[in-house]
Amino acid sequence: MMKNCNVKILNKSDYPLPEYQTQGSAGVDLRANIEEKLIIMPKKVYQIPTGIFIEMPLGIEAQIRARSGLALKHGLALVNGIGTIDPDYRGEIKIILINLLDRPYQLEPGERIAQMVFSEYIKADFMAVASIEELESSERGDGGFGHSGK
Numbered sequence: 001m002m003k004n005c006n007v008k009i010l011n012k013s014d015y016p017l018p019e020y021q022t023q024g025s026a027g028v029d030l031r032a033n034i035e036e037k038l039i040i041m042p043k044k045v046y047q048i049p050t051g052i053f054i055e056m057p058l059g060i061e062a063q064i065r066a067r068s069g070l071a072l073k074h075g076l077a078l079v080n081g082i083g084t085i086d087p088d089y090r091g092e093i094k095i096i097l098i099n100l101l102d103r104p105y106q107l108e109p110g111e112r113i114a115q116m117v118f119s120e121y122i123k124a125d126f127m128a129v130a131s132i133e134e135l136e137s138s139e140r141g142d143g144g145f146g147h148s149g150k
């Protein structure tokens, strides 16, 4: 079931507005707004500008995710796993990129380097308790990290 949401977007990049590549794409690709090609050296962290600024309603976040093709072929990953764009962020969206392979990667100006997925989130109203007994007991208990086997 498709949900839609209005998102204001300011495009200060040298490229067209981000566009979903197919009707069913969950992610919309973001381009590297760089003037010249950039050599992404192995194991170094880069902050890549996109020239894109957005505003979305409270209750919606944007997740920045890697592109699988670049990951598989060239080892390009996001250092922060999934980037979180808060709905109150008014700055430029940046991509925090790392090259996990041993060979350099040549990033071209305007190359689609990551994708952005919009998502609803839930804000917690924390209710502090004083001891672990106040958390409902469960079948799992404190088992985790593979305790149920492979």
Ligand SMILES: O=c1ccn([C@H]2C[C@H](O)[C@@H](COP(=O)(O)OP(=O)(O)OP(=O)(O)O)O2)c(=O)[nH]1
Binding pocket: 064, 080, 082, 083, 084, 085, 086, 087, 089, 092, 093, 094, 095, 096
């Ligand atoms: O990949 C990312 C991750 C974050 N941001 C921007 C939007 C986000 O709303 C803001 C803060 O991100 P986050 O909360 O992940 O970083 P922080 O280290 O906790 O910084 P802050 O103290 O500003 O929240 O930085 C990006 O442009 N790209």
Ligand SMILES: [Mg+2]
Binding pocket: none
């Ligand atoms: Mg933060």
